[in-house]
Amino acid sequence: MTITPAPAIRESPGLTTISTITGGSGRQTVNVNVPVGYWELWYTADPLVTGGQDSTSSTGTNSALFPSLSIKITDAATSAELKTIEPPGGLDKNLWQRSGDPRPWSEKFYKGYREFTFDITARHVNSYVLEIRVPEEK
Numbered sequence: 001m002t003i004t005p006a007p008a009i010r011e012s013p014g015l016t017t018i019s020t021i022t023g024g025s026g027r028q029t030v031n032v033n034v035p036v037g038y039w040e041l042w043y044t045a046d047p048l049v050t051g052g053q054d055s056t057s058s059t060g061t062n063s064a065l066f067p068s069l070s071i072k073i074t075d076a077a078t079s080a081e082l083k084t085i086e087p088p089g090g091l092d093k094n095l096w097q098r099s100g101d102p103r104p105w106s107e108k109f110y111k112g113y114r115e116f117t118f119d120i121t122a123r124h125v126n127s128y129v130l131e132i133r134v135p136e137e138k
Contacts, residue, residue, distance in 0.1 A: 015133040034112040044104040045128040047091035067091035067124040076115035
């Protein structure tokens with residue numbers, strides 16, 4: 001399977017990327033050590049375009065494909081869930097053409113100094129990119 005890259009995530013002044021996670025459709029689990037108390041997750045995805053979200057399968061049945069990306073973040077030591085993140089409004093390239101491309105998305109976290117597990121589930125996407133960013137040292 002060839003993975004086409006999701007759009008690059010723009011730089012964010014004052015932050016530096018400590019880990020980049022990339023992938024395509026499927027499930028992936030990655031652990032990342034966050035060495036500071038404040039950090040941000042920046043993410044983007046390149047969803048498959050399905051021709052109006054309707055397609056006919058090889059068996060002749062009608063089915064709809066709905067691209068999705070879910071990122072469950074847990075404390076690696078305790079398995080306590082920190083948050084589950086999904087792109088607001090979903091992954092719909094047709095909608096983005098009409099209303100503007102919302103990518104990339106970002107989330108802020110004020111709980112760090114520990115290792116986190118990122119359980120990523122992507123469906124019907126060409127690719128995704130996640131970046132864990134921390135404040136630059138001064």
